[in-house]
Amino acid sequence: MGMDMKEKIRDFHQARWDEPVIFELSAPGERGILVPEGGPEVEAAGKEAMAALPAGMLRAAPPALPEMGQMKVVKHFLRLSQENLGADFNIDIGQGTCTMKYSPKVNDKLAASPKVADLHPLQDESTLQGALEILYKTEQLLKSISGLDRFCLHPGGGSQALSGIAAIIRAWVDDQGLQDTKDEIVTTIFSHPSNPAVAKLKGFKVITIYPDPVTGRPDFEAFKAAVSDRTAALMITNPEDIGLYNDRIKEFTDLVHAHGGICSYDQANANGILGITRAKEAGFDLCFFNIHKTFSSPHGCGGPGCGVIGVAEHLVPYLPIPLVSHCEKGGRYYLDTDPPKTVGKIKDFYGVLPAVVRAYAWIMNLGAEGLLEVARVSILNNNYVFRKVLKMKGAGAPPYAEGEHRMEQVRYSFQRLKDETGIGFAEVQNRIFDYAGHIWSSHEPFIVPEPFTIEPTESYSKDELDEYLAILGRIVEEAYADPEMLKHAPHRSVIHHVDHDYLDDPKRWAITWRMYKKRFDGYFEPKKG
């Protein structure tokens, strides 16, 4: 029989194919696919060109790629796919900050259509009107959702969007000749690590604000002390992954503005505030959304993603080019290279079209009421899980804002479990794979000890939330009853404990098969001599 629907613990074992590395599957002479022939005249011209190729430009030895029949290639990669637990299979609420919501299948079909896939970016605009219309209309939707005035849809992920934002801040500072006086960016420790990283990349000094130990919100007194005329910008997330909305956010942005700086809102994950509150009213000059989080495009094992940058009117001149504009008179959509002070290109061509098509379809399927319900239910789901986790033995949340509800996610702690059983987050994580689950710490540094972050989104039913909680509850029980067993987990996953020392040792790390063959024989036997 299947899983007991009351107990909600699956007798699970992940697929385990013991699959060789692809080079081990090679058999000389096998072919996976053929290349079209050109006909005698074309072939003859090719022979001449090849013969005329300058000395040294003709590859001497063919690349040592494997030789495989087509079915063998299919089997290999489909076996690997079975050894991968996509969000379509598990209850993927343990990857907090990443908004692992349902990616509708119909949107995948639309994005894969030849009408999207088979377009060259340099085609005449008259042949790209449908794609340009989608880009343009998606921008209009995002403008309404954020309150900002113009969007660039190019970046291939959230961190690249942040990199683009840092480039805009840099250009804005340089343009006013303030390079020497405005050289600091303020952020918070719970803002995504790419915020400080891109600030540094663009030549700014980074000042990081820590939370107020009582409210959990960024410490306003520390912030006041940090902000000065040297402040070029604030780069901040709200709500942060501890799940608390910073209710004084407008005071933060006002203070930066009073010192002549600008404010960037990291809205990678905007799931809990769609239709509730916007960047504009909170006083932000810039923001970005992750299309692959809030707006449902699938995460693809870590991309292709899509991060879209929004700006207020006064920063439109700095946006990357081209934008997509619409000629009201002729009804034509066109690529607009007008922004006079543009930061130039940050990504090839015009962005990740299939992701934008999915986002457009997702928003147009839900509408304003639907988006509001997304936010409401993602918060309902989160508070449901929050109250249950707080009651779980060994688990807790940092003692911020006692008694308050949370927004769309929470960063929890297994410190008590660790103290009482010796089992911390790492062991729980390794065990949860045995129950078809996944759980993630959160971003470093771990100022919440033994952290884990859960973000239920709107996609999961109460039954599924209960199932996830049952799994966590079971592992906690195991930690008290049989900690030794947990230390050797996973037991029912694809593989067993990985020796990570190899991955940090320059003498033993192998990033490619050829590095492996250079260092080792057989199964990790060091090469002699």
Add this chain to the structure above:
Amino acid sequence: MSEKFVHPYIPNSAPEVQAEMLKSIGAKDIEEFFACIPEALRVKGLLDLPKPFLSEASLKRHVEGILSKNRTSGELRCFLGGGCWNHHVPAVCDEVNGRSEFLTAYAGEPYEDHGRFQALFEYESLMAELLDVDVVNVPTYDGSQAAATALRMAGRITKRDEVLVADTTSPDRLSAITGYLHPDMKVTLVGHDPKSGLMVGSDLAAKMTDRVAAVYFENPSYLGFIETEGKAISGAAHAKGALCVVYADPSSLGVLTPPSNYGADLTCGDIQPLGMHMHMGGARGGFIGAPDDEKFIEEYPSRLFGIAPTSHREWGFGDVAWERTSFAKRENAKEFVGTAAALWGITAAVYLSLMGPAGMKELGTACMARTAYAVKRLGAVKGVRVPAIGGAFFKEIPVNFDGTGKTVKEINKALLEKGILGGHDLSKAFPALGQSALYAFTEVVTQDDIDTLADALAAVTAR
């Protein structure tokens, strides 16, 4: 039965469930959760959005209606290149990257996401063979990001702050590189010979100071010609303690010498030709290849997946040198890392496994043969000069139309009326080439396509 509308993607919008959950939480209503948001920051009423298409059927019809206004490269004859190409995408590539297990996964660990770790380790390994290097990263956003990061890596490795870049570089890529290097590193252009297109050695020598971290060029170049002096260029860089960074087209490397063989320390580029549809330039991934040298490996910002033993003698995988990354070190990291283009890396792994050494050689040969045939056919059209610049070519050629008395714009408009997507207009970015356009000939182009193009060009330029 409730009358409230329950959306298929939001199961817990059913009122009975909501009531039960609120009771469990001890909250009166959902509104209570938003009490922390000041009234002044609240959206009044609903967002101003168009009326939705609630059913899947009506949504599909709406979106397809918009998309139907596109005319695809399959419906037209496409000769466009310039960094995105109409190569064949094997059905197996679509099959694998469409699998839910890969498509909907994200940041799982080396256990429950063993599949993506192995597939991406294999991607790195297959690319390493194609590039003839030891190390390749999990793909970054695109080729321009890879080029810009490779140059920043060179800056950190040499502790220098200027890069010399061939002035035949793709204008968009040059913009991305210049922007990304600002304000830490300066970009200086090196000139080209107006006939051969090759980098001018004396200009390179004159600009090669001890501030220079790297010399960068593209091969094949943006203008299509093959840079044949790679060895001399890398030699000049190395003599002054600088590195050589080459941007290569992976589809060329079954026949052309990989840059590492003529002295490139870092090889970068874009994997779009390896199994990705064009998606209007929206399906790309950047690679950076390097030698097995800790000094290089520690400077990568990207994820690097490595192979490691397990307690049960299985192939295990994980992140190599994690402490480099911004996930671990925030502003003290090597640049930054985030969600980029992993699924396209897996796709390229599938592509290279299907092609094998023979397929990659045939692909390169096929592109070169079609291009060579096109040089002959187009060159025979009155007033058309092929090539506008350069000697040897791979899959793209610049075609000059000055002798026809017509602009590229006029010619392309007339070609489009005949169902042909003519070459990309170079007249703005490279005014020295006059009225020239960049034509691309991949393996999917047939002799009939080229003959049709030549005949059409003859007709439209004679008018």
